[in-house]
Amino acid sequence: MMKTARLAPRIEHAGVDAWTVRLFDDIAEENMPWILSLVKGCEALFSEALIDIVPSYTTVWIQYNLTKLSSQVSRQMLVSLLQDLRLLDISHAGSIKEIPVWYHSSVGPELERLQDAKGLSLGEVIAFHTENPFRVFALGFAPGFAFMGSLPDALVLPRLSTPRQQVAVGSVAIAERQTAAYPQATPGGWNVIGRTPLRLFDPQREAMSYLQVGDRVQFVSITQQEFKRLGGDDR
Amino acid sequence: MSHPIFRVIQAGPLAQLQDAGRFGVRHLGLTQGGPMDLESWALANQLLDNAWGCAVLEITVGGLILECLEDVDCAMTGADLGATVDKSPIPLWQSLPLKKGQRLAFGSPKQGLRAYLAVKGGFDAPRFLESCASVQREQLGGHKGDGSRLSREDVLFASTLFESASVHKKTQPRAFDQITDLDLIPGAQVHLFSGRSLFQAFNHVWKVDLRADRMGVRLTGNPLQVKLPSLISEGIGLGAVQVPPDGCPIVLLNDRQTIGGYPKLGSLTPLACARLAQVQPGQSVRFRACGQIAASEAYAQFLSRFQ
Numbered sequence: 001m002m003k004t005a006r007l008a009p010r011i012e013h014a015g016v017d018a019w020t021v022r023l024f025d026d027i028a029e030e031n032m033p034w035i036l037s038l039v040k041g042c043e044a045l046f047s048e049a050l051i052d053i054v055p056s057y058t059t060v061w062i063q064y065n066l067t068k069l070s071s072q073v074s075r076q077m078l079v080s081l082l083q084d085l086r087l088l089d090i091s092h093a094g095s096i097k098e099i100p101v102w103y104h105s106s107v108g109p110e111l112e113r114l115q116d117a118k119g120l121s122l123g124e125v126i127a128f129h130t131e132n133p134f135r136v137f138a139l140g141f142a143p144g145f146a147f148m149g150s151l152p153d154a155l156v157l158p159r160l161s162t163p164r165q166q167v168a169v170g171s172v173a174i175a176e177r178q179t180a181a182y183p184q185a186t187p188g189g190w191n192v193i194g195r196t197p198l199r200l201f202d203p204q205r206e207a208m209s210y211l212q213v214g215d216r217v218q219f220v221s222i223t224q225q226e227f228k229r230l231g232g233d234d235r
Numbered sequence: 236m237s238h239p240i241f242r243v244i245q246a247g248p249l250a251q252l253q254d255a256g257r258f259g260v261r262h263l264g265l266t267q268g269g270p271m272d273l274e275s276w277a278l279a280n281q282l283l284d285n286a287w288g289c290a291v292l293e294i295t296v297g298g299l300i301l302e303c304l305e306d307v308d309c310a311m312t313g314a315d316l317g318a319t320v321d322k323s324p325i326p327l328w329q330s331l332p333l334k335k336g337q338r339l340a341f342g343s344p345k346q347g348l349r350a351y352l353a354v355k356g357g358f359d360a361p362r363f364l365e366s367c368a369s370v371q372r373e374q375l376g377g378h379k380g381d382g383s384r385l386s387r388e389d390v391l392f393a394s395t396l397f398e399s400a401s402v403h404k405k406t407q408p409r410a411f412d413q414i415t416d417l418d419l420i421p422g423a424q425v426h427l428f429s430g431r432s433l434f435q436a437f438n439h440v441w442k443v444d445l446r447a448d449r450m451g452v453r454l455t456g457n458p459l460q461v462k463l464p465s466l467i468s469e470g471i472g473l474g475a476v477q478v479p480p481d482g483c484p485i486v487l488l489n490d491r492q493t494i495g496g497y498p499k500l501g502s503l504t505p506l507a508c509a510r511l512a513q514v515q516p517g518q519s520v521r522f523r524a525c526g527q528i529a530a531s532e533a534y535a536q537f538l539s540r541f542q
Contacts (some may be wrong), residue, residue: 014421054470061470140494
C-alpha cells in the first residue's frame with residue numbers, strides 16, 4: 001500500500017508564471033497515481049487560471065495566468081493542495097490500452113541487434129515485450145509520443161550512438177528501460193523492433209493522443225496480415 | 236467573411252503567421268508556438284487597436300515581398316529589415332495605410348532579426364485548438380493550417396476590411412544594444428553547477444550560436460560545468476535555460492519540446508526571450524540574475540498594458 005508519508009514534495013521556480021512540483025526522486029510505476037491526483041487537484045483548484053499542466057515521471061509542471069493570480073498566491077495554493085493531497089481513485093489510470101505490433105526485422109531494423117546482444121530468439125523478445133503492461137510516464141518529444149516503462153532486464157539496450165534521420169510512423173522502439181511508439185515519422189535514436197498500425201496521434205480526433213500519462217499499455221503481437229488489415233503500412 | 240489582402244511575390248527564408256500561441260495542450264506533447272518577440276508582436280497589434288491575440292505576420296531575416304490586394308492599415312514593429320513600400324523606406328513602430336497595388340518589400344536585417352507586420356483587425360487563418368500559431372514541426376497553424384511558411388503566390392487574408400484611420404499611432408522604438416542583457420530567474424537546479432561556473436554564467440558574455448531557431452537558441456562561451464549529465468525529464472517552460480554536457484546553454488523558446496532532462500540554470504523572463512529573439516548569431520548577450528517575484532510582477536504589468 002502507498003502511504004502519504006512517502007511524499008516529500010518541493011515547489012520549485014520554473015519562470016515568471018510556472019512552478020515545478022517535485023513529488024519523487026526516482027522513476028517508479030507507483031508514482032503515477034500520485035502524479036495524476038496532483039494534476040486533477042491543480043485543475044480543480046486553479047480552474048480558469050490554469051494555462052498548462054505537464055505531468056512527467058516525478059514532477060508536475062504547472063503554468064498559470066498571471067493576470068488572474070499572483071506568484072505568491074499561486075504558490076500558497078499549491079502548498080495547501082499538497083498538504084492535503086489524497087490518492088484519487090482514477091478509473092482511467094487502471095484501464096489498459098492495447099497496442100498491436102508486428103514484430104519483424106523488415107519493420108524493426110534493430111530487432112536483430114537486440115537478439116544478438118541479448119541472445120534472444122524472436123519469440124523471446126516478443127514474450128518479454130508483451131508479458132506485462134507498461135505504464136505511461138510522460139508525453140513529449142513530439143505530439144502523442146508516450147514514454148513507457150519499465151522494461152525487464154532482458155530488453156535493456158542503450159540508444160543508438162547515431163540517431164536515425166527518419167524513423168517510420170508507428171515504429172515501436174526501446175531504449176534503456178523505456179519503450180515507445182512513434183506517432184509521426186521523425187528523427188530518433190531508439191532501437192526499433194516492430195511497428196503498430198494504430199494512429200497514435202490525430203489532431204482531428206476527440207482524444208488527439210491515444211495514450212495519456214498514467215495509462216497502462218499492453219503490447220500485443222500480430223501477424224503481417226493482421227497489421228495490413230488494420231491499415232498498417234509495411235513499406 | 237475573409238478578405239484577400241496580400242499576395243506573396245517573394246517568400247524569403249521564413250515568414251509565418253503567429254497569434255499568442257497554443258495553450259492547454261502541453262500535456263499532449265504539443266508545443267506553444269506564437270511570437271518569438273512577444274513585445275514587438277503585442278505593440279504591432281496595439282498600434283492598430285487590435286485585441287491581444289490577433290494573428291500577425293512574423294518575418295524572420297527578411298526577403299519577403301507582398302503585393303497589397305486592398306487598401307489596408309498596417310503596423311510594423313520589431314527588427315529593422317529595411318522595409319520599403321514601392322521602393323521608398325517606411326517607418327517602423329507606427330501604423331500606416333497601404334494602398335491596393337502597392338508592394339511592401341523587406342530587405343535584410345539592419346537591426347534585429349524578426350519583424351512583425353500587423354493588419355487592422357488581424358490576419359484570418361484556420362484555427363486549431365483555438366489558435367492559428369504556426370508550428371512547422373507539428374504541421375499545425377499558419378495561413379494554410381498545416382504549419383507551412385509563406386511561399387510564392389500564397390494569399391493572406393484579413394478578418395474584416397476597415398476604412399483607413401484618420402489618425403495614425405506611434406510608439407517608442409525598441410532599443411537594440413551592443414550586448415543584450417537577459418533577465419534570468421535562477422532555478423532549483425543551480426546547485427548542480429560548480430561555483431566557478433555559476434560565476435562565469437552571470438559574469439561572462441555569451442555569443443549566440445548559428446544553431447538558433449524557433450525551438451531554441453544555443454549560446455557559446457566558456458563552457459559551464461554541470462555535476463550531472465542529465466536528469467529525469469520534466470515539463471519545461473518558455474525561456475528555460477538548459478545546459479547539456481558540452482556546457483553550452485540552450486535557451487528553450489516558443490517551439491521547444493515540452494519535456495526535457497538537461498540540468499537548468501533557470502528561466503529567462505518572457506520579455507528577455509523577446510529580446511533574445513532579436514539577437515543575431517555572433518552577437519553577444521549577458522545573463523542578469525533577477526528575483527522571481529519581481530519578474531512576475533513586471534510581466535503581469537506588461538500583460539495588463541495589452542489585455
